[in-house]
Structures are given as C-alpha cells and as structure tokens.
Amino acid sequence: MKYTLNVNGQSRTVDVAPDTPMLWVLRDHLDLVGTKFGCGIGECGACMIHLDGVPTRACMTSVSSVGTTKVTTIEGLATNGRELTPLQNAWIDLDVPQCGYCQSGQIMTATALLRDKPKPSDADIDHAMGDHLCRCGTYSRIRAAIKRAAGLTAGGEVAQ
Amino acid sequence: MNTTALPASLPRRDFLKLTGFAGGGLVLAFHLRPGANALAADNAGGDFSPNAFIRISPTGAITIVSKQPEIGQGVKTSLPMIIAEQLEVNWKDITIEQGDLDQKYGGQSAGGSTSTPNNYDNFHLLGATARTMLVQAAAQTWSVGAAECRAANAAVHHSSGRSLTYGQLAAKAATLPVPAREEVRLKDPADYRLLGRRITGVDNTKIVTGARLFGLDVKLPGMLYAVYVKCRAFGGKVVAANLEEIKRRPGVKDAFVLAGTSDVKGLVPGVAIIADSTWAALSARNRLEVTWDEGSVAHESWDTFVAQARATAGQPGARQLRKDGDPEGALARAAKVVEAEYVYPFISHANLEPQNTTAHWRDGVMEIWSPSQNPGSGAAIVNRVLGIPPEKIKFHLTRSGGGFGRRLSADFVIEAAAIAQKVSAPVKLTWSREDDLRHDHYRPGGLHFLKGGVDANGKIIAWKNHFFTFGQGGNPGSGGSLNPDEFPGRWIANYQAEQTMFDTGWPMGPWRAPGSCVFAWVIHSFIDELAHAGGRDPLELRLELLGDRDEMPASGGGGGGKGGKGGSGGGYNVARMRNILKFTAEKAGWGRKKFPRGQGAGLAFHFSHRGYIAQVAEVTVSKDGKLKVDRVVCGCDIGAQVVNLSGAENQVEGSIVDGLGTLLTQELNIERGRVVQSNFHDYPLIGFPDAPVKIETHFLKTNYPTTGLGEPALPPVAPAVCNAIFAATGKRVRQMPLSRVDLRWA
Numbered sequence: 001m002k003y004t005l006n007v008n009g010q011s012r013t014v015d016v017a018p019d020t021p022m023l024w025v026l027r028d029h030l031d032l033v034g035t036k037f038g039c040g041i042g043e044c045g046a047c048m049i050h051l052d053g054v055p056t057r058a059c060m061t062s063v064s065s066v067g068t069t070k071v072t073t074i075e076g077l078a079t080n081g082r083e084l085t086p087l088q089n090a091w092i093d094l095d096v097p098q099c100g101y102c103q104s105g106q107i108m109t110a111t112a113l114l115r116d117k118p119k120p121s122d123a124d125i126d127h128a129m130g131d132h133l134c135r136c137g138t139y140s141r142i143r144a145a146i147k148r149a150a151g152l153t154a155g156g157e158v159a160q
Numbered sequence: 161m162n163t164t165a166l167p168a169s170l171p172r173r174d175f176l177k178l179t180g181f182a183g184g185g186l187v188l189a190f191h192l193r194p195g196a197n198a199l200a201a202d203n204a205g206g207d208f209s210p211n212a213f214i215r216i217s218p219t220g221a222i223t224i225v226s227k228q229p230e231i232g233q234g235v236k237t238s239l240p241m242i243i244a245e246q247l248e249v250n251w252k253d254i255t256i257e258q259g260d261l262d263q264k265y266g267g268q269s270a271g272g273s274t275s276t277p278n279n280y281d282n283f284h285l286l287g288a289t290a291r292t293m294l295v296q297a298a299a300q301t302w303s304v305g306a307a308e309c310r311a312a313n314a315a316v317h318h319s320s321g322r323s324l325t326y327g328q329l330a331a332k333a334a335t336l337p338v339p340a341r342e343e344v345r346l347k348d349p350a351d352y353r354l355l356g357r358r359i360t361g362v363d364n365t366k367i368v369t370g371a372r373l374f375g376l377d378v379k380l381p382g383m384l385y386a387v388y389v390k391c392r393a394f395g396g397k398v399v400a401a402n403l404e405e406i407k408r409r410p411g412v413k414d415a416f417v418l419a420g421t422s423d424v425k426g427l428v429p430g431v432a433i434i435a436d437s438t439w440a441a442l443s444a445r446n447r448l449e450v451t452w453d454e455g456s457v458a459h460e461s462w463d464t465f466v467a468q469a470r471a472t473a474g475q476p477g478a479r480q481l482r483k484d485g486d487p488e489g490a491l492a493r494a495a496k497v498v499e500a501e502y503v504y505p506f507i508s509h510a511n512l513e514p515q516n517t518t519a520h521w522r523d524g525v526m527e528i529w530s531p532s533q534n535p536g537s538g539a540a541i542v543n544r545v546l547g548i549p550p551e552k553i554k555f556h557l558t559r560s561g562g563g564f565g566r567r568l569s570a571d572f573v574i575e576a577a578a579i580a581q582k583v584s585a586p587v588k589l590t591w592s593r594e595d596d597l598r599h600d601h602y603r604p605g606g607l608h609f610l611k612g613g614v615d616a617n618g619k620i621i622a623w624k625n626h627f628f629t630f631g632q633g634g635n636p637g638s639g640g641s642l643n644p645d646e647f648p649g650r651w652i653a654n655y656q657a658e659q660t661m662f663d664t665g666w667p668m669g670p671w672r673a674p675g676s677c678v679f680a681w682v683i684h685s686f687i688d689e690l691a692h693a694g695g696r697d698p699l700e701l702r703l704e705l706l707g708d709r710d711e712m713p714a715s716g717g718g719g720g721g722k723g724g725k726g727g728s729g730g731g732y733n734v735a736r737m738r739n740i741l742k743f744t745a746e747k748a749g750w751g752r753k754k755f756p757r758g759q760g761a762g763l764a765f766h767f768s769h770r771g772y773i774a775q776v777a778e779v780t781v782s783k784d785g786k787l788k789v790d791r792v793v794c795g796c797d798i799g800a801q802v803v804n805l806s807g808a809e810n811q812v813e814g815s816i817v818d819g820l821g822t823l824l825t826q827e828l829n830i831e832r833g834r835v836v837q838s839n840f841h842d843y844p845l846i847g848f849p850d851a852p853v854k855i856e857t858h859f860l861k862t863n864y865p866t867t868g869l870g871e872p873a874l875p876p877v878a879p880a881v882c883n884a885i886f887a888a889t890g891k892r893v894r895q896m897p898l899s900r901v902d903l904r905w906a
Contacts, residue, residue: 017410017439024439028385033377034370036561037438038512039593043840046512074370088368095360095806098814099232100367100374101512101561107368129848133840135512135562136232137817138810139851
C-alpha cells in the first residue's frame with residue numbers, strides 16, 4: 001500500500017504493508033534512524049515521535065493509522081535543520097548521554113513537556129518522563145537538562 | 161609513569177620482544193616507529209602522521225583516532241583528550257574518528273574497565289611525541305634551538321614572537337625521525353588545560369539530532385534485513401521448519417536453517433529469515449513453525465537448583481576455596497552467631513539497543529559493522545567458525561547502545577556473518593527484544609550460606625560461606641567464581657569459603673563488575689548483620705576489620721598492594737581502602753545525623769577493577785514498604801588523574817542507578833532451560849521514579865595510576881542501600897530483587 005505522510009514538514013510517500021509500525025517506516029524506508037527500536041511493545045520510549053505534537057510511540061503506531069497527522073521526529077526538532085532547540089543544547093551542555101541510545105526518545109517527550117509546561121516541577125518531570133527507560137541511568141542529568149532548558153536551574157556547567 | 165622506556169641502542173627486534181610483555185607498550189612498538197620517519201607508506205597528501213592515532217594535514221585539520229569501542233563509557237571522548245592535552249591543540253578544533261579493528265592500534269577490547277589504565281600512559285606519549293616533532297620542525301625551520309620554542313593552540317611559538325601553525329609544520333614534521341622516549345617531555349600535570357575538566361561527549365550533537373551512529377542504524381546499498389530464530393530452550397537444534405511457506409511471505413527473500421555449533425555462546429542453531437525490510441522479516445517470523453530438539457537443558461530449572469542448594473548447604477562444598485584457623489571452634493565460642501542465606505537470580509544485560517550486526521560477504525571478504533565491545537573476538541569467531549582468514553575480515557566499529565559486558569560476546573557477530581555468507585547482498589541482523597532477553601549470556605545467579613560469629617566485644621572472629629554457583633564443563637560462568645582472596649578472607653582469623661557449582665547448559669557471560677556486582681552485596685550486608693549483632697557501629701567495625709596494615713598481598717604472591725589487577729580480591733591496598741572509607745563517611749556526615757524511624761543510612765565499600773570505592777546511602781521506607789533512595793554519597797579513589805570529570809561522574813551516577821536497578825526489580829526465571837520473561841513489561845528496568853534523588857560523587861586524588869570507572873562504582877550500592885533499609889526498618893534484605901521482599905513496618 002502507498003501512504004503519503006507529512007514527516008517533519010515534508011511530504012513523503014512509502015509503499016509498505018498497512019500494519020507496518022511507523023518505527024520501521026521511519027528507520028528502514030525514510031532513513032530517519034533517530035527514532036530507535038528498543039522493545040517493540042511500547043515499554044521503553046526509545047521510539048517516541050510526535051503526531052500533531054502529541055508524544056506517541058512509533059513502535060505501536062501503524063502507518064495506516066497516521067493519515068494526515070503531522071509526524072515530527074528527532075530529526076525535525078532543529079529549525080532549518082540547523083538551529084538546535086534549547087533542550088537539545090541543554091542535553092549537549094550537561095553531557096546527558098552515556099550510550100545515547102534512548103536520548104532521542106527522551107528529548108521528544110521532554111520537548112512536549114516544556115511546550116505544555118514551560119516551568120515544570122519535579123513532579124511534572126517524573127510524570128512526563130516516568131515511562132522512559134535509560135539503561136545507562138542518566139535520569140538525574142535528564143532532569144537537570146529539562147530544568148536548564150526551562151531556565152529553572154543551571155546544573156553543573158560542562159565545557160564543550 | 162610506567163611506560164616502557166626504549167634504550168636508544170636497543171635493536172628494533174628486541175624492542176618488539178621487550179614491549180610485548182609490557183601490555184600497552186606493544187601499541188607504542190607498532191605506532192611510534194622509533195627511528196623511522198613519520199612519512200607512512202599510506203600517507204597521502206603530506207599529512208603529518210607520526211603514529212596511527214594522530215593526523216595533521218597541511219590545511220591544519222587535526223584528527224585523532226579513537227580505537228576503543230564506545231559503549232557509553234565515554235572513551236571516545238576521554239582517551240583522545242589525553243592525546244590532545246599533550247599535543248597542545250584546541251579541543252573544539254579537532255576531529256575524533258572511530259577506528260576500525262586494526263592491529264596497528266593494539267588491543268581494542270572495551271571490558272574490565274581497562275580502556276583507561278591500558279592506554280593512559282601510551283596516549284600521553286603519543287601526543288607528546290607528535291608535539292615534540294612539531295617543535296623540532298619549527299626549530300629547524302627557524303634554525304633555532306627547540307628549547308626556545310613552545311607549543312600552544314596547535315602552533316609552535318618562538319621567543320622572538322614568530323609562530324607557525326601545526327598545519328604549516330605538518331609537511332616538515334613528516335620528514336623527521338620519530339624521537340626516542342628519552343627525547344620526549346611529558347607535560348607537568350599542573351599545566352593540564354583539558355584533563356580533569358568536564359568535557360561533553362564528542363557524539364552528543366549527533367545523538368540529540370538523531371544522526372546515523374549506532375549499529376542498528378547501519379544501512380548499505382541493496383541491504384537486506386534478517387531475523388534469526390533460536391530455540392527457546394538453550395542450545396536446542398532445528399529438526400524441521402516450514403521454510404517454503406515462509407519464503408512465500410511478503411517481502412521475504414530467503415529462509416534457511418543454520419546448523420550452528422555446540423558452543424552455547426557461539427553460533428547457536430536456528431532459522432534465518434531474510435527480507436526486504438525489518439518489518440517483513442518480523443512479520444514472516446510470526447508464521448514460522450519449527451520443530452526443535454531441545455536436548456537435556458530442557459530439564460534444568462532455577463527452582464530445582466535452589467532446592468538442591470538448600471538441601472545440601474550443610475554438607476561440605478565441592479571445592480574448598482580457603483580455610484584459615486578454626487571456624488567451627490570459633491563459632492562455638494562466639495558470643496553471638498548469625499546464620500543467613502543470601503540469594504540473587506540470573507539477570508540480563510538488557511542493552512537498550514538490541515544485539516545486531518550488519519555483514520557483507522563479497523569476493524571472499526567478510527565485511528562487518530557491529531556495535532561490539534570486543535571486535536577482536538568477533539573477527540576470531542568468524543575466522544574459527546566460517547574458516548575465513550583474518551586478513552579477509554574487515555571489522556567496522558559502530559557506536560554501541562550500551563555494553564555492560566554483553567557485547568564482549570560475539571554470538572550476534574557470527575550469526576550475521578554466517579547468514580551473510582548465504583546471501584548475495586549486505587544483510588543486517590536485528591534481534592528482537594525477546595531474542596535479546598531470552599538469548600543473553602546471563603549474569604549467573606547464586607546462593608551464599610553464611611555463618612558468622614562475634615566475640616563479647618563485637619569483634620568478628622568467625623566467617624563461613626558455602627557458595628553455590630553455576631557454570632559449564634566444570635568452570636563457573638563469568639563472575640561466578642569467588643576469589644579465595646576475596647575480602648574479608650585473610651582479615652578474619654577463622655575463615656572458610658567453599659564453592660559448589662551446578663553444571664548447566666545456560667549461557668553466562670560478564671555482567672558489569674562480574675562477581676563484584678553481587679559479592680559486595682553479600683559480604684557487606686553480612687558484615688552489617690554482624691555489626692548489629694555485636695552492637696557495633698558499621699563504619700567503626702569495618703575500620704577495625706581492615707586493621708592497621710597498609711597492604712594485603714595476594715595469596716599467590718601476584719597482584720601486590722599497588723591496586724591489584726581487575727576483578728576482585730587478590731592484592732589489596734588496605735590503606736587506600738581505609739582512606740576512601742573514612743573520606744566517604746566524612747563527606748556523607750556518617751554518624752552525625754539522627755534519622756527518624758523509617759529513615760536510615762547504610763554504607764559499603766568494595767575494591768574491583770583497580771578502583772577503591774565506598775558509598776553511603778540514605779533511604780526512606782514508608783510504612784507500607786515503599787523505598788525511596790534519598791541520597792547516595794560515593795567516594796572514589798581511581799588514582800592520580802580524573803580524565804574527563806563529566807564522563808567520570810556519568811559513570812559513577814550510571815553505575816549507582818544500574819546497581820540499584822538490579823537490586824530493585826531485575827530477575828529472570830529460568831524454567832526447563834528457557835527464560836520465562838520476554839520484554840520490559842515482565843523484566844522492568846529502573847525508571848525515573850526509582851532513581852536516587854541525589855547522587856554526590858567525590859574523587860580522592862592519590863598517587864596511583866589512573867584507572868577506569870565503567871564498573872567499580874557499581875558493587876557498593878546494593879549493600880549500602882540494604883544496610884540503610886535495615887537501619888530504617890530493622891528489616892534485613894537477603895534476597896534480590898527487592899520486589900520480592902516485604903518492607904512494610906509498623
């Protein structure tokens with residue numbers, strides 16, 4: 001089946017089976033590999049994308065269900081493909097990643113959190129990020145980076 | 161510095177022979193090419209490349225190669241920092257390149273927290289040697305003495321005010337002989353501008369923008385996608401499969417059986433499905449029907465082994481690891497005796513990036529792209545199983561979505577290569593999460609049956625441990641051997657350790673701080689039990705136990721007290737341990753806080769992988785049994801120099817979260833030779849809500865060689881937390897995971 005999707009503001013057409021999860025459409029067919037495969041059952045959050053701005057697990061979203069909703073992936077966050085968001089910069093500055101594999105999913109959810117709650121409390125962060133797994137245990141730095149991007153507290157400065 | 165010095169008169173052949181014994185010295189032998197000029201045969205365009213790790217082009221572009229696998233331990237940032245420090249270049253201006261598997265780099269295994277200690281001295285020398293040559297090139301250009309010149313900011317400056325950039329000097333430097341060790345001056349650590357600072361990871365921009373980076377991200381022209389289905393029971397063989405039906409599924413290009421080998425950690429028998437996309441392969445897999453010959457492993461269950469251990473714990477163990485004094489006599493005269501069973505399950509590595517490898521078999525060459533921790537073992541198994549000569553195997557390293565020891569194994573590499581040999585295209589093998597959890601090389605579970613006695617003063621006078629472990633062919637799995645020298649053996653006059661092993665067909669492998677990750681929990685929990693039995697403060701009792709001696713040599717005579725080798729036990733620097741324990745207790749304010757019931761502090765220390773680490777945990781346990789780890793204070797003695805402070809803190813924080821995660825929830829049930837759990841819904845990892853609220857990391861600088869931090873900060877966290885739980889509630893945790901333990905209190 002052919003599907004025309006709105007991905008990161010561009011119209012993209014793929015020819016795949018209707019039950020194909022967006023995870024594999026993005027990774028195998030559209031060469032957008034920032035959306036990660038971790039569990040395939042919606043448990044880890046590594047594949048988080050936005051559908052019309054709503055954080056959604058790409059592994060649980062079939063291509064046939066997407067329709068005309070706007071799909072945003074980690075590759076689509078930076079404006080003009082270059083200017084990183086404050087959240088992405090905070091992630092770099094505070095050296096959040098260890099292996100880095102889960103981080104694009106974490107950033108997608110954190111992006112939506114800051115849009116809805118520009119000054120999130122710790123409880124807001126726990127609630128929003130609570131279903132994301134980081135096998136390396138970077139949780140405290142993720143929290144610090146969200147706060148830094150929100151202008152709440154700086155956290156330890158990391159030189160580049 | 162313990163770098164091998166090269167006497168100027170030593171013939172090259174002897175140099176190679178000599179340095180072959182010096183560990184990392186071999187790297188230098190291959191790379192510094194003493195006496196030879198720096199114009200390598202493969203050097204095009206007049207680059208200055210005095211060794212395999214540094215390339216300076218006449219345009220001024222400076223590249224440093226990172227040879228070690230990057231598995232999240234930050235080595236792709238930290239090791240090049242050492243070269244950059246000595247080379248006197250600006251960190252922001254250099255490019256870091258991931259090296260492929262190549263003998264010219266020396267060893268490339270990232271395991272045992274060895275990447276830093278094995279390369280630290282050499283990397284200083286590599287950078288300093290290049291800097292020395294650039295200074296010489298400038299001095300010759302200006303006809304001045306090298307002593308009048310100094311290197312800074314990727315340029316050489318003369319006292320007269322003249323300067324030349326490294327790019328301008330590259331062509332000239334490339335014609336100079338590589339100086340001998342004696343001619344190279346290392347920087348005074350007081351002058352370091354990079355080492356010890358917080359430097360953000362070199363791949364971070366790629367990570368936060370979703371760039372192609374990891375093994376699973378590899379894509380090649382014409383590439384096909386494979387899944388590989390193995391028997392649920394370990395080592396089961398394929399009898400029959402509906403291959404013809406599978407081949408007719410949409411997108412499927414081929415399906416075939418691999419007979420495999422009898423090595424449960426090598427090429428395991430299975431069915432390969434090759435398709436034009438990952439989803440097509442996964443979908444076809446749902447229709448796959450296989451008849452398996454499960455073999456004898458299908459009779460082995462964890463519960464049966466546990467029952468057997470409990471039934472025989474009182475009998476002599478199969479092996480006596482150590483017996484000092486008269487443990488039974490001491491127990492008989494002890495003022496108090498404590499008896500306890502400690503048990504922990506098998507667990508999985510659960511790298512968030514499932515195992516995968518891409519391979520392309522073409523013209524007799526096997527080209528591999530893999531998120532391996534140990535590409536050398538990957539190439540070796542491809543050579544061994546497929547008979548492909550080493551020179552026909554090209555191995556590219558990708559970034560790895562977590563290591564934890566899992567990717568020291570090469571089962572996923574040989575699977576991809578064996579599949580690729582039957583496919584006329586590049587093929588990417590992807591394991592599902594279920595494959596990953598059910599075909600891991602697990603951390604072995606174990607049981608410890610302990611008896612300890614204290615005298616009227618609360619001093620520990622007796623310790624007995626009958627340890628039940630798991631293994632194959634008479635050898636315990638990785639981390640499943642209790643070292644006869646493991647603490648507190650040798651510190652207690654009447655001490656006995658025995659080991660009994662269950663032989664199983666279950667695959668086991670190194671899991672972050674093998675052995676230490678569980679032994680520290682058993683040992684420091686039980687010391688805590690004895691402290692409370694004797695009415696002693698847990699810190700004070702530990703200091704009494706360590707005693708006044710500064711060194712405890714290994715029983716076998718090796719290791720010494722200078723820090724010992726990796727792993728556990730052996731040579732032990734008691735002074736370092738005592739100092740880090742006191743330092744950490746001081747930082748945490750041990751003994752100065754009064755906790756209400758339901759809150760408490762616990763401590764533990766451990767020596768592994770050359771690191772001396774102590775931790776104090778503070779917890780709150782609600783009346784309904786909910787645990788919150790409020791604070792963990794970690795003191796680390798990892799020697800003279802923290803390389804990248806940010807990376808080091810990351811490793812400590814990650815180790816603490818990881819150690820806590822295994823304590824809280826991680827558990828695999830193995831029934832009839834197969835893992836019951838399948839994915840993160842029934843094998844939950846620690847998440848945001850359970851991570852410690854606060855982790856404080858403190859480094860105690862000592863005059864010992866700089867060591868790695870991938871592992872040693874993990875072992876103390878579980879006992880520190882469990883001891884804090886006891887302080888808070890009076891409940892002693894003797895079982896992992898905590899999800900099985902009732903922590904409610906009234």
